[in-house]
Amino acid sequence: MVQKNKNVGLAMKHGAKNFLLFLLAAFVFALPLSAADTIKAEITASNGMVASAQPLASAAGLEILMAGGNAVDAAIASAFALGVVEPNATGLGGEGMMVIYLAENKTTIAIDYRSMAPLADMSKIKFGSEGHVAVAVPGTVAGLCTALKDYGTKSLAEVMAPAIRYARNGFIVSETLAQTIADRFDPISRNEPLLQILAPEGLPLQTGDIFKNPDLAVTLEKIAAGGPDVFYKGEIAEAIAKDMAKNGGFITKADLAAYRAIKREPVRGTYRGYEIVSAPPPVGGISVIEMLNMLECFDLGSEQPLSPRNVHIMSEVMKRGFADNSAYVGDPDFTQIPVKGLLDKEYARSRAQEIDLNKITTSIKAGTPNEHPSTTHLSVVDRHGNMVALTQTLSGFWGACVAVPGTGIILNNEMQNWSSRGPNAYAPGKRMRTTIAPTIIAKDGIPFVTMGTPGAGRIISTMVILTVNLIDFDMGVQEAIESPRFYARDTEKDLSIESRIPKETQEWLKSIGYSIKEYPPFDLFFGGAQAILVDPKTGIMHGGADPRRDGAVFGF
Amino acid sequence: MALSILPIFAQYSVPSNLVANFERPGFITSAGQTSDAAIVKVLANTRLKLGLDYDIAAKPQAIENAKTLVLVLGVSNKGLGAAGLSLEQEIERVKNIVAEALKNNTRIISIHTGGTARRGEASNQVIELCVPVSNVVIVVEGGNNDGFFTSLCEKNNVPLVQVPSIAEAGNVLMSLFAAQ
Numbered sequence: 045m046v047q048k049n050k051n052v053g054l055a056m057k058h059g060a061k062n063f064l065l066f067l068l069a070a071f072v073f074a075l076p077l078s079a080a081d082t083i084k085a086e087i088t089a090s091n092g093m094v095a096s097a098q099p100l101a102s103a104a105g106l107e108i109l110m111a112g113g114n115a116v117d118a119a120i121a122s123a124f125a126l127g128v129v130e131p132n133a134t135g136l137g138g139e140g141m142m143v144i145y146l147a148e149n150k151t152t153i154a155i156d157y158r159s160m161a162p163l164a165d166m167s168k169i170k171f172g173s174e175g176h177v178a179v180a181v182p183g184t185v186a187g188l189c190t191a192l193k194d195y196g197t198k199s200l201a202e203v204m205a206p207a208i209r210y211a212r213n214g215f216i217v218s219e220t221l222a223q224t225i226a227d228r229f230d231p232i233s234r235n236e237p238l239l240q241i242l243a244p245e246g247l248p249l250q251t252g253d254i255f256k257n258p259d260l261a262v263t264l265e266k267i268a269a270g271g272p273d274v275f276y277k278g279e280i281a282e283a284i285a286k287d288m289a290k291n292g293g294f295i296t297k298a299d300l301a302a303y304r305a306i307k308r309e310p311v312r313g314t315y316r317g318y319e320i321v322s323a324p325p326p327v328g329g330i331s332v333i334e335m336l337n338m339l340e341c342f343d344l345g346s347e348q349p350l351s352p353r354n355v356h357i358m359s360e361v362m363k364r365g366f367a368d369n370s371a372y373v374g375d376p377d378f379t380q381i382p383v384k385g386l387l388d389k390e391y392a393r394s395r396a397q398e399i400d401l402n403k404i405t406t407s408i409k410a411g412t413p414n415e416h417p418s419t420t421h422l423s424v425v426d427r428h429g430n431m432v433a434l435t436q437t438l439s440g441f442w443g444a445c446v447a448v449p450g451t452g453i454i455l456n457n458e459m460q461n462w463s464s465r466g467p468n469a470y471a472p473g474k475r476m477r478t479t480i481a482p483t484i485i486a487k488d489g490i491p492f493v494t495m496g497t498p499g500a501g502r503i504i505s506t507m508v509i510l511t512v513n514l515i516d517f518d519m520g521v522q523e524a525i526e527s528p529r530f531y532a533r534d535t536e537k538d539l540s541i542e543s544r545i546p547k548e549t550q551e552w553l554k555s556i557g558y559s560i561k562e563y564p565p566f567d568l569f570f571g572g573a574q575a576i577l578v579d580p581k582t583g584i585m586h587g588g589a590d591p592r593r594d595g596a597v598f599g600f
Numbered sequence: 601m602a603l604s605i606l607p608i609f610a611q612y613s614v615p616s617n618l619v620a621n622f623e624r625p626g627f628i629t630s631a632g633q634t635s636d637a638a639i640v641k642v643l644a645n646t647r648l649k650l651g652l653d654y655d656i657a658a659k660p661q662a663i664e665n666a667k668t669l670v671l672v673l674g675v676s677n678k679g680l681g682a683a684g685l686s687l688e689q690e691i692e693r694v695k696n697i698v699a700e701a702l703k704n705n706t707r708i709i710s711i712h713t714g715g716t717a718r719r720g721e722a723s724n725q726v727i728e729l730c731v732p733v734s735n736v737v738i739v740v741e742g743g744n745n746d747g748f749f750t751s752l753c754e755k756n757n758v759p760l761v762q763v764p765s766i767a768e769a770g771n772v773l774m775s776l777f778a779a780q
Binding site for chain 1: 635636637638639641642643646647656676678679682714717766767770
């Protein structure tokens with residue numbers, strides 16, 4: 045709770061009356077654990093914990109937990125708040141997937157609120173990364189409201205109150221947020237409603253500026269009062285459809301009215317005796333488990349985490365997992381996905397046997413599983429053992445660089461994620477594949493880790509690295525998050541690495557044929573993971589947040 | 601009138617022979633695909649109402665009629681990727697656009713607003729390409745912490761105006777253009 049974060053003070057500055065009290069309480073009951081060699085302290089708490097990509101979003105969840113809410117209530121509060129304080133990555137115009145564990149009846153549910161292609165035929169359209177054509181029907185409001193209605197205990201108005209407060213009163217722009225505005229300012233500047241939000245005085249918001257979005261506060265208040273129908277069938281739907289029609293977009297009121305969040309069975313696997321429960325297709329959990337199955341064939345723990353051999357093995361595994369992901373994963377309502385085959389240990393063993401320990405594989409094709417039928421993260425744990433792993437996204441930062449006039453809503457650019465052919469080929473009403481993979485790890489049937497990350501194509505590889513760090517190398521949760529990352533994919537010639545990967549490992553990899561693309565020591569390219577681990581023996585919660593982003597953990 | 605917008609406590613000065621010395625039509629493009637070019641565009645057109653044309657990846661023919669070319673300096677890998685250009689292709693584009701400007705006697709204002717994030721080996725390449733042919737260079741101070749712009753401008757006898765913020769860079773830009 046006592047992380048060095050400069051933004052927390054803002055909420056106090058802007059006058060939430062009970063904010064000071066709950067922060068003081070959180071300060072008393074949550075402790076930073078001094079972990080050697082980590083930038084951020086690992087946070088511990090006993091009664092509840094929230095880890096998210098932004099301090100105020102974590103504070104929003106903690107506020108709800110401390111008011112007696114459960115993990116789902118807190119996750120929904122944090123998710124709505126993230127849409128305000130991390131608007132480059134998530135929001136009402138985006139989408140996501142969450143995995144929920146309910147301790148009372150020991151069940152795990154996935155809620156798919158991925159965005160959906162409009163129902164009109166867009167097969168002749170070239171989907172870019174910006175503009176109204178890039179926008180898919182948003183799922184965030186449906187997903188969050190479904191989770192709250194079915195598994196929460198608080199009202200929508202209660203859990204949305206912090207988000208509304210942040211939108212109206214404003215928050216301090218971090219260096220990370222300012223950089224994302226600068227990086228995409230060219231397309232941002234082409235959309236006047238978005239420009240008004242991000243450059244209210246004619247210049248892009250800079251680090252330290254106050255970011256207010258009063259139109260979004262009003263929109264959130266309308267949803268809090270009227271529920272999701274306001275967004276999908278009411279005046280917000282009207283505003284979105286009107287803006288689409290005016291600007292060549294395809295989303296209509298009928299598309300919005302037809303949108304549903306879908307409850308799905310999570311994908312499940314095991315890794316060295318631990319149960320892995322993750323988000324099902326059309327997202328990336330299945331590939332996380334497939335890669336872990338392959339890694340189980342190697343004794344990674346006998347060497348240092350970033351030894352040449354370990355990085356090589358994991359890179360080869362990532363490439364095979366990504367090749368299979370591209371070949372087999374799509375919207376399960378449109379495509380037969382060989383889920384059992386891809387998760388089969390024998391299949392993984394056959395893939396692992398392809399790996400030469402002293403040689404890079406230059407060309408990798410998808411395997412043949414024995415069956416042919418088919419971006420921000422937050423984690424919450426409450427005192428009852430309920431857990432939520434939730435990953436949301438606008439696809440690219442600032443999505444389509446389109447804001448809906450008068451609403452403060454920034455729209456996604458998910459339509460860029462279709463493949464030209466295969467299981468992820470475009471179809472009207474279909475949900476596109478992405479790599480998000482909110483995941484829960486259990487031991488002996490008791491979940492004890494909730495984790496996830498943004499990071500586009502790096503999500504799956506980062507989730508695999510996190511799991512290996514926790515299980516094979518027994519790292520603390522903060523150490524696991526901060527550990528240097530790397531990323532290999534079948535379709536990319538370079539092995540992307542953070543520069544902290546040991547030089548001797550880099551040299552050996554080059555000697556067997558790797559082309560290395562080096563990134564700064566901690567780079568946003570590799571995502572911004574958040575995780576909470578509950579010690580099965582003591583029940584103490586350990587939270588970690590990623591210094592690659594503005595992550596923060598609060599507990600009490 | 602142009603001078604009147606400069607704050608009286610400004611810690612920088614614009615050489616008097618340059619004030620109101622640049623004419624329109626003017627054209628803004630990047631040299632290195634930095635999105636800082638879009639920031640300069642919004643600054644110049646939305647805030648200062650200068651009415652300059654803009655294309656982050658303009659080709660030489662686009663600036664044929666321009667009397668002033670504003671080059672926003674800095675290499676962005678994301679920008680290059682978005683434009684589908686390699687660094688080598690971008691440098692070639694910048695060379696061509698500079699050649700077109702010199703051929704037409706178009707005057708050149710180079711501006712660097714991106715601080716240390718828009719410095720480094722690749723950015724320095726485009727800076728070294730553009731500064732010597734510029735009539736004036738404006739730098740937001742973080743980008744010149746190592747004196748790179750100072751020495752390059754001195755060596756090529758190009759006036760340098762160093763400002764503390766992007767907003768002040770806008771004020772300098774405003775002062776350079778003649779009233780219409």
